[in-house]
Amino acid sequence: MNVLIIEDNQDIAASIYDYLEALGYTVDAAGDGVTGLHLALTNDYDVVVLDLGLPVIDGMDLCRRLRQDARRLVPVIMLTARDSLENKLEGFKSGADDYLIKPFALKELAARVKVLSERISRAPASQLQIGDLSLNVETHEVSRSGKHINLNPTLFRLLTFLMQNPYRVINREELEYAVWQDCPPDSDALRTHLSNLRQVIDKPFGHPLIHTVRGFGYKLTDKNAED
Numbered sequence: 690m691n692v693l694i695i696e697d698n699q700d701i702a703a704s705i706y707d708y709l710e711a712l713g714y715t716v717d718a719a720g721d722g723v724t725g726l727h728l729a730l731t732n733d734y735d736v737v738v739l740d741l742g743l744p745v746i747d748g749m750d751l752c753r754r755l756r757q758d759a760r761r762l763v764p765v766i767m768l769t770a771r772d773s774l775e776n777k778l779e780g781f782k783s784g785a786d787d788y789l790i791k792p793f794a795l796k797e798l799a800a801r802v803k804v805l806s807e808r809i810s811r812a813p814a815s816q817l818q819i820g821d822l823s824l825n826v827e828t829h830e831v832s833r834s835g836k837h838i839n840l841n842p843t844l845f846r847l848l849t850f851l852m853q854n855p856y857r858v859i860n861r862e863e864l865e866y867a868v869w870q871d872c873p874p875d876s877d878a879l880r881t882h883l884s885n886l887r888q889v890i891d892k893p894f895g896h897p898l899i900h901t902v903r904g905f906g907y908k909l910t911d912k913n914a915e916d
């Protein structure tokens with residue numbers, strides 16, 4: 690597993706580096722946002738451990754650029770000393786997948802890095818499964834609780850992206866890009882399609898999988914949406 694640490698505090702960076710390396714991970718480290726962003730864009734990492742307070746480009750900005758400019762979906766865990774709800778919300782808004790307040794136990798960081806990496810690598814690429822919902826990207830078959838579901842190509846692309854990125858908040862821009870690349874039809878189109886998707890994926894089954902995270906985006910999960 691390849692992990693990138695972007696952290697300007699050398700002591701913290703070194704202790705994370707040593708801990709993860711001892712677990713057998715391949716680790717790269719950057720001490721500033723410019724170097725970190727460059728490494729993140731030019732290498733394939735399983736997880737990025739990103740400090741919020743960085744010189745030149747801060748963690749929030751870096752995460753946003755990684756998500757929006759480069760469309761990178763590598764899981765990001767953000768580290769911060771600032772223990773405020775506002776920062777936490779901003780962090781998720783910028784596209785971070787998880788959040789850890791300093792000081793933290795290295796054991797906890799390692800556990801979260803592992804969870805994030807497994808979200809990406811768990812499923813074989815063609816057959817996606819979340820709870821009782823399954824989708825095959827090659828045969829285009831979609832079913833829930835064994836019941837076959839027909840989707841038009843737009844809804845299929847939308848659901849495929851959601852199922853490839855479960856358990857994390859996905860913002861509107863990411864979803865629009867996944868479905869229409871750089872040419873989303875209009876600002877309401879995504880909402881309309883999501884509503885149509887919910888009609889067939891969720892409504893007949895009682896237990897919804899697509900959750901709205903107010904102010905941030907959407908999350909596909911078979912667990913409690915607040916987890």
Ligand code: CA
Nearest residue numbers: 697740742743
């Ligand atoms: Ca820092």
